[in-house]
Amino acid sequence: MSDNGPVQVRCPVLNVRRVDAYYAITVVAPGIAERFRSGQFVSVAVGGDHSSTLLRRPFAVHDVKPDYGGTVEFLFSVRGTGTAWLAERRSRDLLDVVGPLGRPFPLPRDPVNCVLVGGGSGSAPLFPLAQSLRRRGCRVDFVLGGASADRVFSAITARRIAETAVFTTDDGSFGTRGRVTDVLGRVIEECRSDAVYACGPMPMLRAVTAVAAGHGVPVQVSVEETMACGTGICMTCVVPVVGEDGVTRMVRSCVDGPVFRGEQVRFDDVGTIPFDALGAPGWKGSSAARATESTRDIA
């Protein structure tokens, strides 16, 4: 009902493409396209009306176009049942899509230099981000990694959009052998980066955050936790995040994230409840802290 909140639509598939190790699905979804801001994701019902796989699958939005009133593209690798089913969709099939979900990437006010770091399919949300940054006059550089050449996503697009683009693969089949963090420091130096944006598996985000901190550059990370609802009601997607007030809270990555400031995510404590987190056994609940809590905005 609220104006820029998410919507749920049954939308026709415009096309399904193979891109290296990935599939890209484009759906016609004007309501989602018009609300979208980069960094947000959609969640897709899989398996049809009588499927035994109840839960939606979350995917970052890779592209939004004005065609047909507004299209949304997402991109995925086949991992299990849900993505296998999606890979079999054909144009004109209907998909039940909810979006846009989550907090978008915050954009710099000024035309600063940004380096965008992605691992595998985690690179997807960086492309609309790159466009937004370019529109604001920012310099964009890419560092994209993957297990092998066919898992480095959209190298050509990256080269086209960005000032520079550096690639790494675990097996050395493309670009530098190694990880994105092996080259990130050098890129930050050479490109005089003012900000880092990163997307990919948790260990990568942790390492990127460390490199950025080492160079005194702020970093925004987009995390990938398992999500039952994607809309903020199930509390299954929480990560420990330190707030402005210094208090660690178990926050929902779907509505309070998926984008967080890297140094606020307690990466070492992911998968645990930090002892001092709000409401954890070691938490010193002051009445002041509680008062703040009452006025904190929730999504």
Added chain:
Amino acid sequence: MSDNGPVQVRCPVLNVRRVDAYYAITVVAPGIAERFRSGQFVSVAVGGDHSSTLLRRPFAVHDVKPDYGGTVEFLFSVRGTGTAWLAERRSRDLLDVVGPLGRPFPLPRDPVNCVLVGGGSGSAPLFPLAQSLRRRGCRVDFVLGGASADRVFSAITARRIAETAVFTTDDGSFGTRGRVTDVLGRVIEECRSDAVYACGPMPMLRAVTAVAAGHGVPVQVSVEETMACGTGICMTCVVPVVGEDGVTRMVRSCVDGPVFRGEQVRFDDVGTIPFDALGAPGWKGSSAARATESTRDIA
């Protein structure tokens, strides 16, 4: 493994047709086609590999053709989830089909006069039966009924194959208004029928059996019980049937049927365990009865 037992095959859909209120699906299934005898059925998995609808749906075989090594056609009306899913199949989709299942209609040794009585989609198995009877030189007459004109199945084919064909509808929109049993007695008289074959809902089978008995003509009925397995292992499809030895047994309609001699089915007791059924509280288990039991053949 056994030679003329059922087989399980993933078979391509050749086509899906609408026929009045029904859908007809033809699949390429040489193994089933070659084993098939009229009166047998197939069971079809519905909803795909990750469907929440676990159980197969049983359908009588309506036609078998030699094309493509052997095709099998079945016919259905949309009733619930499974049939709704089937109605959406397209040629080249794969269906997981098991068959042929069940005991076929026994065929008369001599070229006698047979009347075939069907209600709604229950008429389907009568068509291959008519063909088999004709091949043996039997005279075939049809009595087909349905709720309305579009539910009387294959009137044209019936007219073509049979000596005579009489139709009834509940609403009078086609043929005689009323039920098949309103006209059956007259047909038996006029066609000097020696045997009746009937297929349809339980109350119809009961009434047909009564009419046939009234005319002193033997009747074979094909029953439709809900079936979890269709192969004889779950014991959910039982009906009370009196054996040659006078003992009532709860027999499996999937492997001991679906075809029974009408007068052996205890129609009034369907949905109950008759007090005197083998193993029921009122059963007088003699050691003789038990001895017979040990040597009785099971499917």
Added chain:
Amino acid sequence: MNADLRVRLGALELPNPVVTAAGCAGTGRELAHFFDIASIGAVTTKSVMLEPHAGRPSPRMAETPSGMLSTTGMQGPGVDVFLQRDLPWLLSRGGRAIVSVAGSSLGEFGELARRVSGTAGVDAIEVNLSCPDPETPSGRRFADDPARAAAVVRTVRSHARSEVPVLAKLAADVPDVVELAEACAEARADGLSMINTVRGMAVDTRTLRPAVAGGMGGLSGPAIRPLAVGCVYRVHEAMPDMPIIGMGGVRTGADVVEFMAAGASAVAVGTVNFSDPSACARVLREFTESLEARGVSKASELVGAAHRQGT
């Protein structure tokens, strides 16, 4: 035909029987993007505790056939924040509120009952009896012992303002749900909600580790619907006058009919809100259509229909 959708749970009248299940709809705020929260029977809010709780470590969920396992462990902001921030929002949108409370002692339950029932606009209190009872070793739940469950209900009933109905939320995986229901009735519960999630587990076959942290989780979703319908049926059979909110795997309007026929006066949508954020509105629409197709003029006529011969 316009069917009369109103249903009555003792003193509590709802405009229609579709409500949300506790912990499966937040306080309504997030779902309000997808439908008008005032259009459904009521919102049952996430069980609130006296103090803030951080909940359990992740992974907190795993998908299972037609269901999911979860372990959120009562994460929440505590009753103060709930009453100051969350409840007012719901009421401001015209939502009806059934407030679920979770305590870790009789004292806490009593205090919660006092605080919650003392706040204007609360339609009913639901008592989550699946909280671990600290007085038993090995974390058994209050619901595991009818006497302890009754003690909780009695405490809540005596601390809550008398005009606020108290519903006892039962677990299904107990020795005898009818015995539990009877104990709660004796302790003056005004109604019963059933069922909570059922304990289960999954192993992640990639890692060979339990799929949710801590091993055991709560199973919910359509997979458990037959267990839930069975509990509602048996309890309604034993105590036909006790109002019941049925829940467990409701996905469609037909499922509402099923629960009502088994004996429920209202029906909650839980896990399916996760997979379909418009579910409550859709289920209500489907239910209304099915009443019309059946020619039933009052929704309440369906309650207990499966117990009556020859319906």
Added chain:
Amino acid sequence: MNADLRVRLGALELPNPVVTAAGCAGTGRELAHFFDIASIGAVTTKSVMLEPHAGRPSPRMAETPSGMLSTTGMQGPGVDVFLQRDLPWLLSRGGRAIVSVAGSSLGEFGELARRVSGTAGVDAIEVNLSCPDPETPSGRRFADDPARAAAVVRTVRSHARSEVPVLAKLAADVPDVVELAEACAEARADGLSMINTVRGMAVDTRTLRPAVAGGMGGLSGPAIRPLAVGCVYRVHEAMPDMPIIGMGGVRTGADVVEFMAAGASAVAVGTVNFSDPSACARVLREFTESLEARGVSKASELVGAAHRQGT
């Protein structure tokens, strides 16, 4: 690589861990159309009683989300016919036989144990503890009371020839499955099978009547797998040396891995035989392939893996 598929349940060695669940495979005869019955670990036969039984009225089944409800009520020909007609057929095809027995009194269980274990070729006896115990009012099952369950197991163990292993088949919907398992172990069960169907119900929304005759039925199929895995995990945790046959919703080779990791030494396919008559052979093939993909050389290494840190 050729993985070693052999598994051991106490004294009973099976060539591989895939067996059929009682009542879900007849005596193997019907499934033999679809695969070689000697190729799987064993066939657990439908629970046999001393006398013929006609079972329960129909409708006997209803489909539910990822599962089914059934009430067949132990229909069967009695032990004489079973031993003269059905068992010999299975043995003649090279099948291994775990014979499930169901009694309505301790005396009957003892007699069944004597007769069945006295027949050559029986690999093990499985004791169905979900039979109603005539000594309790309202048809509670032996499994509902650990002491009564233990009495049955003790009776069977003392009447059966000592070289024939006795497995106790547990129900999941009991107050405490670990307590039940421990009582059976104390009564000298050589192994445990779990779980049986879970009581539930469905209402036919067309007729508004219970979907299976008599109302309550037994829920089986993938829907209950998390309950089953949870029971296996908890019992294996409490008694790691007790051999377990795990079952409940097994559909794929990955499900076998899941049950073994939770603590089962063998895994039974039940309801899925109904929907896929080749299931046992397919599941065994998928399981074998997954061992190879994991580089596990012995199936038995998986047993209990989910209990070990860092696997």
